[in-house]
Amino acid sequence: MTDFPVATPPPALTPAVSALADGFGISTRFWDIFGTEHVATPDAVAATLTAMGVDVTSETGIARAMAELDSAGWSVGIPPVTVLRHASPRTVSLVCPADHLPLHWTLSCEDGSVHVGTLTGQDSNPEQRGTLVRLSLTLPASLPAGYHRLTAHTSGPAGISKDLPAGTVILAPDQCWLPSPLRQNRRLWGIGCQVYSLRQADDFGMGDFFHLKDLSQHAVAVGAAFVGVNPLHALFPAHPQDASPYSPCSRLFLNPLYIDPRSVPEFSACAAARALLETADVQAALRAARQEEMVDYPAVSAVKLPLLRCLYETFRTAATPERQAAFDRFIQSGGTRLHQFAVFEVLQARWPDSPWMQWPEDYRDPHSPAVKAIAETDADAVLYRKWLQFEADRQLEACPAVFAGSEDHVGLYRDLAVGTNSDGADVWADQSVYVLGGRFGAPPDQLGPLGQDWGMPPLNPVTLRQQGYAPFIDMVRANMRHAGALRIDHAMSLLRLFWIPPGYTARDGMYVGYPFDDLLGILALESHRNQCMIIGEDLGTVPDGFRDRMDREAILSYRVVYFERYENGLFKRPDTYPRLALSCATSHDIATIQGHWSGWDIALRHRLGLAVPGVTRAADEEQRSRERQLLRAALDDQALLPDTGLPDTAPLTPEQKHHLNVAVHRFLGRAPSALALINLDDLAGEESQVNVPGTVTEYPNWRRRLPVETGTILRSAETVTLTSALRAERMDVQPV
Known part of the structure; x- marks a missing residue:
């Protein structure tokens, strides 16, 4: 984006609220791609801060928020997450009371190795503020790339040991992974569909x-060398007509309508499915659907889902030991995320016409006793949803395998949507990390001259960091699965996102910054681990220097x-x-x-x-x-x-x-x-x-x-x- 001269005075924010906006990464003015300046109103800025969990409704709340902002970086313990790159200094900050030194630390690495050491205060460039001291810990040069856990305890004034809050240390490569042909400057081409x-x-x-x-x-x-596809994210089975892959129920899981029933290994042994497929009603529905110029998603769903349920029943009673073992491994690797998604789909089937925010209160919390009870009483329904993901994953895996014999190949080029629907499983499972009621979109640009409201809740950058970026990491990993390339829709969201505060329209939107360096580091690490190159969709309003940084990061x-x-x-x-x-x-x-x-x-x-x-x-x-x-x-x-x-x-x-x-x-x-x-x-x-x-x-x-x-x-x-x-x-x- 071109820098334009300031043409209007700053918005009439109080100095305190203006400082809070700056501290939380809110830009109160921006220029769109056509050179028009937009200035946020004080009320819209206040609404955005409120959505981020900052109390600006009273002088007391503002003062408390200012104090917390002022003390940022001085919380006792280790930061919740520190992202380092191979070529950058490998140092982590730790804060403790000055009279609690020396400090003893342990770094438990992902590969099982353990490093220990002691900081006395004289060997770590201490910085003091009141009774606290901030120390700089230099990590071992041999530290491997990966996710590591750093813990520390102090020797208190009476010699009593006290554990400090622990943190995650992520060491990432300096660039994203590129396949061998690209590293050799060869140029490839593919087909998108x-x-x-x-x-x-x-x-x-x-x-x-x-x-x-x-x-x-x-x-x-x-x-x-590759085939590119639209986002394959899970949508809403109760509402098959809601077909946008860019407004999914979950970005972690797949749309089961992409399963081919006849390719399920149990199809030949499933008399019920084969008989159902041959009924006059199903055959008539298929003939009608095949003749349509548009996909009739409800009609497709009405045919496919009963077939898949029959196939699941046959799997449960007649799967080979190898298939059952593969399913068990899939469930184990899917862990909590897969379980919560499956439970959400079961609950959604109970209340198909209500978003989860309108479910009975006991079911809005994924950790509530009522939700746990559903997972037990409807265990088979939950297992069926997990099986759908297992079979979808198996069939997807077969697609890039076709390219394996080619000398210059990328394989499958997947697409990651920029957001997820507020009614969906991801938001239900991770409510604290999403800004409920807020939406994001884009200012006026070539694709949307009037600006765009995409209607999805943004991630809260503050909460995201507090959670060690776990939701982002899980999402990236899920979408690199079986992929040789991953396109990140609206890649500028790694740096900033155009928020529309609750109760406002797109004309009141403003940019909110994200931990760009940290997210890029995680992308680089996961890119190498999955041998998946990254393509950043950088259309629309692109900040100055953004594309240069992408180039340095080896993001296409x-x-x-x-x-x-x-x-x-x-x-x-x-x-x-x-x-x-x-x-x-x-x-x-x-x-x-x-x-x-x-x-x-x-x-x-x-x-x-x-x-x-x-x-x-x-x-x-x-x-x-x-x-x-x-x-x-x-x-x-x-x-x-x-x-x-x-x-x-x-x-x-x-x-x-x-x-x-x-x-x-x-x-x-x-x-x-x-x-x-x-x-x-x-x-x-x-x-x-x-x-x-x-x-x-x-x-x-x-x-x-x-x-x-x-x-x-x-x-x-x-x-x-x-x-x-x-x-x-x-x-x-x-x-x-």
Whole structure:
């Protein structure tokens, strides 16, 4: 983001509240991507502080909060978490009463090794404040990367030993993991898809993990190194029509509708499931669902879930010892998180029409005796939900395995949503770390000229750190599972997030900062452990220096052709793209190649009332005409268009559409970017886009199916020509 001069006075905050806002990382002013300054109102700032647990309703509360802020860093004991990098000083701060020295410490490492030592005060650069002293402990140089536990006890004035509050020490690599081909400056490409949109003649009305595996096999055959997918997060079984993968019930677990019943190992032995599948009613429902242009999620759910329940019953009575042992291991590794998620789904089935905040009070607390009783009395229902996750995980694992024989492969490229639905399992299980009642979104940008309210609760950065970042760690690990790459949606949320305080609208939003350095360290550690590269979706309002930091961290930038422009509108040449980037033509939030050229998105925005206020459709279409000319000029500059060129007007013949598609992807192929992505929608010639930001029911988001079967798309002459051209471009131009 460009720095703009201050044009208005600061908001009329009292000095104390202003200091509290600064101390808790709240930015009271910001400039949007169009250069407009926004200043937060005092009431909105106060509401944001209140949502973070800061009492600003009285002078006493403000004074107490100021005192706590002033004493930050001087709490007796070890910080709850300290994140260090290999190249940084390996020191941890400890605070204790000055008369309690010497201090004896023990570092219990993740690998089982133990280090001990003593601090006297003379050997640790002490800093004194009143009766307290802050010491700096230098950790052993041999400390391995990982999660370690640091404890300490003091020798009190009477020689009585006293334990200090312990803390976690996380030692992380200096950069995220990159696969060998990228470290050798080779450039790879892959195919992106919306899994639910995949189509086959005998499907269940939506794509699932069977179809993803099939797509992966086709992708390998045409030379792709990876397949990218939409978020696979668990949604709401009681409300299958709520289909947005970016507003999930849980980011830790998978959507069981992606399970293919016929691929469950017990299917052949399950007479009940096979008989149910062949009934006239089910067959009629399947025929209807298969003919739909949009996924009918309730219809798919009504067919799949009874089949899966039958298969579970057969698993319980007839699973092989190997399958049962694998299930037992899955439950053990899933631990508390898996158990709480399964219990939540059982409770949700009891009150399907009520968010958990409206359940009977005893069931709103995941640790209450009533919830524990449900887990016992409905143990089989809980176990069934765990089995669904077990089978979904097994079928997902089969997809990246297809790439294993390829020399240059990434495999599965997963997508992590930026947030989770307030009604969902993650928020229920971790209520203290979410800001209930608050939401987050985005200020005005290219994707949402009016600003966006995404309706999800933000994580509280203060509580997150107090919990040692455990919710973040678990979430990252879950989404790196079976993945060679992970795309982090709205990666700027690692640094700051646009909060909308409870009771306010997006126009009153403000940025709240997050522990950027710590979160990056955790990402690097988990990236190496899971051998999963990181791609940060950095579209929209990007702070100054953010992309440079991503590059230093070996996090790939996410570059979309239509946004890679100079201020005068000219498209940047492909050789200006960064090496550490994934480059693509479109994304799920913007028009496809054909839709952009035809102006499909403009017509839709004006029909739905989502256009920029005061801008007519004619003005938007005139601007798009100029953009088509600029795109054509960029492609001509690279000699990528046929001699016949492309017309000035929007309608294209099928042959011209193909030439445009190939030219744009050859343009991408010439970029030094480590990864290039072809969206399956563009290979299919789709005009409509997957999701329209700012809509919920106004447009059928996350439902559009591909017009023909996946194999038909990837075996077509047009796809063979396009992928061959992209592969040639990727091989011909070597990055510097």
